[in-house]
Amino acid sequence: MSAVDRSDGGTVQVRSRDGSYDVIVEAGVLAELPQLITDRVTAQRFAVISDDNVAPIHGRLIMEAGLDAGLDMALFTFPPGEASKTRKSWSILTDEMLDACFGRDSCVIAVGGGVTTDLAGFVAATFLRGVPVVQVPTSYLAMIDASVGGKTGVDVHAGKNLVGAFHPPRLVVADPEVLTTLPVPEREQGLVEAFKHGAILDGAYFASLEDNVEDLRAAEPGVAGPAVARSVELKAGVVSEDEFEGGYRQILNFGHTLGHALEAASEYTLGHGSAVALGMLMETRLGERLGVTEAGTFGRLRKVLEVLLGPLAWSATDPESAVSYLRADKKVRGGRPRVVLLRRLGEVDPGQGWSHEVPWETLAEELATGLGVA
């Protein structure tokens, strides 16, 4: 029954343009971080980047262990939250590293959630035209999603993640034990991506997640570790196939075309997980309506997502503003919108190049319909 039955996580190898890198998922592995870094990165100095919430917990422990092991390490912090994922924070962190005389023989160690892995990754991507980054994700979302695939970047006024770079990490170290320090709502939001991986790629994994919602929410290491490892394995398989989102990688956008529009329409009061959950539901309802998705998929998906997140509803948006939110998405900017549709839970419909071109009006209608309370 797939990864949830494994007890020890594991190591997943991801292929990338610059070679390949390991994602190590293992309870307690953070204690071995200095050794892992020494073995795999040829750098003389290490810049640990973390937000002000994570720095006093995991950032400090990593610093202490690194300094004890004789590594030349310094800690750089920034205020927590999506509001920090900006060109300004990126500039400040870069300048602080420059002022501290970090050079080409540096390595960035990103310790935190998705904001940190994206922001610190972009600092590394552009520091002296690129230095290595080691990702140490501390949230479900970062472990499952943000730290694998090499996407880095920041938000700008025109939208989220519109400025950035592909910069594959040298190593990803995910310790499921740290998930217990994560607030429960953040665990719930992050787990949505695990359900997405199951929905698009592995029906058995989806079923096992359905059976273990409570333990996943509690971040029980014996359940959380294998789930993270399986999600990483599934995502790694996709990005190894298509690093730059030319074709197959699109399937990871399931729920995101409408999800991003909902997130923008809510002025980001909706959590990313909730927005993607609503997006997956609306895209599945659309798929059923178009005869692409097996009937009943929407109902089953809604049921488990509501066990995870509580009632999911979205009140109607006027179609015109719905279109404007859709157009803001970088995946559809300047082009025609494409949506990933399921064939059934565990399988994406191949469509035309792994997605379906859907008229603006149809998508806007979907958003404008909203989602009533079940």
Add this chain to the structure above:
Amino acid sequence: MSAVDRSDGGTVQVRSRDGSYDVIVEAGVLAELPQLITDRVTAQRFAVISDDNVAPIHGRLIMEAGLDAGLDMALFTFPPGEASKTRKSWSILTDEMLDACFGRDSCVIAVGGGVTTDLAGFVAATFLRGVPVVQVPTSYLAMIDASVGGKTGVDVHAGKNLVGAFHPPRLVVADPEVLTTLPVPEREQGLVEAFKHGAILDGAYFASLEDNVEDLRAAEPGVAGPAVARSVELKAGVVSEDEFEGGYRQILNFGHTLGHALEAASEYTLGHGSAVALGMLMETRLGERLGVTEAGTFGRLRKVLEVLLGPLAWSATDPESAVSYLRADKKVRGGRPRVVLLRRLGEVDPGQGWSHEVPWETLAEELATGLGVA
């Protein structure tokens, strides 16, 4: 007698991480730009980026030709000069493209000198995590140096080019005819890099440059075109071998370790070409002093560089501030300084991995000695 005898420039293929790209050097080739772009770039929209000096001349012609050919093109401009090579200009250009709804199917066309190719290249490198860039260099420096090799970036307070990315162009189109629109001092400054290429890689090319200083300065197409083509060919050979400056590519830094320090020490009142010329001279004097460089090399190099640039002299700097300027260089940041030394004109001494580790004190002494009037 090498490239200066060819009459028609030529096409040089450069290998890169993402495949390979052509550098087309040909008088009058700009007229074919729309066709070349259509043939080689799969994009729907084109952002022409140019400074306020170049935009009304070459930018406008390229826009007109592109629009006539039915391409969807828009022009984005910024104030001329190194002072524009900043994160701020990069942000503004990026936001303007986003506001104009440029999406993933975009291509940046950089039209201008080194500041433009670096700045617009960095916009392309980070726009929606990277869109293609076509480089259309309009100065000797940009044709010979900046447009080949994929380096993009901006200056920050701590130093020049400290933030950026490797983003190889999809195509480079260099039309030597445009060099006649370039102010003479800029031609002279840019040609220093051609002498550098000859000095490190091709003694016959160096000699042909020596014989043709006046025609090169006048940008005679029959002499300028082949010289640009030969320099591109030499540089392309180096960066094809070592794209990310791990080893062999270092030889391109000849003159630059001390040159950058001199540029900084002058507070950038010294032109880049003059600074590199002084750097090459001081590094050659050092090479002769260390017994690495053939005696007489310094004298011959100085003679031709003074024919090109006029008298070259540098008054002594106090050793302490000289060291601080050296430490600001990204090539030596946090590490030990390395200098590329010639064996003779046309050949670099292999040293240890294509450069020599030289103590800080020796380099500082070299800077502190300065260079008296010949």
